[in-house]
Amino acid sequence: MDISGLIDGYYSYNANRPSDSANGQINDLYNFNDKTDQFNLSEARLTLNHDPDPVGAHVDVFYGRTNTLVNGGSHDQGDYIEQAFISLKPAKAKGLELDFGKFVTSAGAEVIESKDNWNYSRSILFAWAIPYYHFGLRSSLPVSKVDTIGVQVVNGWNNVTTNNGGVTIGLTNALVKPKYTWNVNYYTGPSNAETEKGYRNLIDTTLLLTPNAKFNAYLNYDYGQNRDAITGSGTTATGDTNLNHWQGIALAVHEQLNGTSALAGRFEYFHDMNGYSTGVAQEVKEFTGTYEYKWAEGLLTRVEYRRDWSDEPYFHKGDTSFVDAQSTATIGFVAFFGPKR
Numbered sequence: 001m002d003i004s005g006l007i008d009g010y011y012s013y014n015a016n017r018p019s020d021s022a023n024g025q026i027n028d029l030y031n032f033n034d035k036t037d038q039f040n041l042s043e044a045r046l047t048l049n050h051d052p053d054p055v056g057a058h059v060d061v062f063y064g065r066t067n068t069l070v071n072g073g074s075h076d077q078g079d080y081i082e083q084a085f086i087s088l089k090p091a092k093a094k095g096l097e098l099d100f101g102k103f104v105t106s107a108g109a110e111v112i113e114s115k116d117n118w119n120y121s122r123s124i125l126f127a128w129a130i131p132y133y134h135f136g137l138r139s140s141l142p143v144s145k146v147d148t149i150g151v152q153v154v155n156g157w158n159n160v161t162t163n164n165g166g167v168t169i170g171l172t173n174a175l176v177k178p179k180y181t182w183n184v185n186y187y188t189g190p191s192n193a194e195t196e197k198g199y200r201n202l203i204d205t206t207l208l209l210t211p212n213a214k215f216n217a218y219l220n221y222d223y224g225q226n227r228d229a230i231t232g233s234g235t236t237a238t239g240d241t242n243l244n245h246w247q248g249i250a251l252a253v254h255e256q257l258n259g260t261s262a263l264a265g266r267f268e269y270f271h272d273m274n275g276y277s278t279g280v281a282q283e284v285k286e287f288t289g290t291y292e293y294k295w296a297e298g299l300l301t302r303v304e305y306r307r308d309w310s311d312e313p314y315f316h317k318g319d320t321s322f323v324d325a326q327s328t329a330t331i332g333f334v335a336f337f338g339p340k341r
Contacts, residue, residue: 001057002049004338008042008064008114012330016323018316027328028315029284029308031127032066032112033120036328042066042114045082047338052089052097059084066112070132072158082112083133095142102160103138105131106150106172107185107204109220109250118216118254118264119290120302120332125248125268128277129222130204131157131187138170148174156191157200166190168200181208191226198229198241214256223247226276244276262292284310302332 014027014036026034033042043066048059060082067080085101107130110117136154143149152170155162168189175182184205191200206220224246230239248270256262266288275281286308294300306328308315313322 002339003047004049004336005044005046006113006115006334006336007044008066008332008334009039010042010120010330010332011039012036012328015327016315016317019319022319023316028326029124029127029278029286030328031069031122032114033330033332034069035065040065042332045113052087054089054091056087056089057085058087070112070158097140099138100136102133102135104133105185106138106152106170106183107131107187107202107222109206109208109218109252114302114332115300115334115336118252118262119266119288120304120330121288121306123220123250123252123266123268124270124284124286124308125220125222125250128270128272129224129246129248130202133158134168134170135160136167140172146176148176150174152187154189156189157187163193164190164196166196179209179211181210182206183208192229192231192239194231195229198227200224200226215254217251217253220250220252221248224277242274244274246270246272246274246277260294264288264290264292266290278314280312280314282310282312282314284308284314298337299335300333302330302334304330304332306330 010033012027012033018025025036027036041064043062043064045060045062050056061080062082063080071079083103085099085103087097087099089097104112108126110122110126114120134154138150138152140148140150150172154168156168166189168187171186173184187202188199190196190198192198202224204222206218208218210216226244228240228242230237248268250266250268252266254264268286271283272278272281288304288306290302290304292300292302309325313324315323315326317323
């Protein structure tokens with residue numbers, strides 16, 4: 001087994017100074033580094049991995065704010081387990097790989113580990129438009145030297161067990177060229193509690209541009225919808241059949257200045273049309289600027305400024321006030337080790 005791991009901590013300042021009684025003293029719309037005006041542990045992680053030959057296994061154990069937000073309060077999801085799956089890659093199956101267990105979603109331009117993203121904070125799309133993980137079966141198969149397709153059969157979004165008796169189907173495609181990579185993902189299936197009625201659909205696509213070794217950029221678009229469902233019957237029936245929509249787009253750039261320093265910028269627009277994702281029907285935008293410095297192999301610091309603004313007074317200020325914008329400054333420290341950096 002290959003062993004790797006990381007420790008990720010940060011300090012965040014929010015100009016609105018939201019209090020603990022207001023919203024738990026967090027940066028609204030954030031995840032993982034959401035606690036503000038304090039030092040905090042985003043995550044401590046240990047990874048065990050064995051590439052399939054033809055059988056493999058992968059386990060990620062993590063602790064901290066990231067674990068709290070990914071796994072939530074339901075203990076059926078495996079506390080402190082981000083991923084745990086076994087893999088099968090038959091020698092004569094032309095590159096086909098099958099994974100079964102709990103694994104992170106294929107959707108999105110970013111990942112849970114901050115060190116593998118360009119910015120320190122995650123995008124609004126990552127936090128509010130897509131799932132974190134799934135439980136079930138996924139497959140991937142190269143159909144050419146540059147194109148890989150996949151099918152997933154999972155329990156739904158962010159759950160290990162489900163109570164609606166249905167499955168979610170995921171379709172994935174990755175086209176990898178020397179100057180660009182284009183990923184397309186589609187998930188569909190019932191996601192309402194206690195009923196198979198009402199499907200949740202997600203279309204996610206990311207175009208990554210890699211014109212040279214120093215400059216990269218990506219464009220990420222997400223569109224999602226969830227059809228509510230009526231549960232029960234007669235006088236005990238509850239709910240409705242409303243169709244909720246959300247969509248957003250993100251543009252990010254990354255410039256490697258030299259061997260130790262890099263700059264990254266990200267702009268997003270997110271429209272939560274019915275308030276299904278964020279709790280308020282709103283149009284919200286954000287800009288993030290990040291400077292990265294690598295002290296040594298396996299140790300980096302990121303300094304970041306971020307501005308979020310909405311057409312609604314969504315952001316907490318002080319104890320009881322709400323305003324339409326939020327400015328934060330964050331410094332993050334990440335130390336990591338392993339055979340692959």
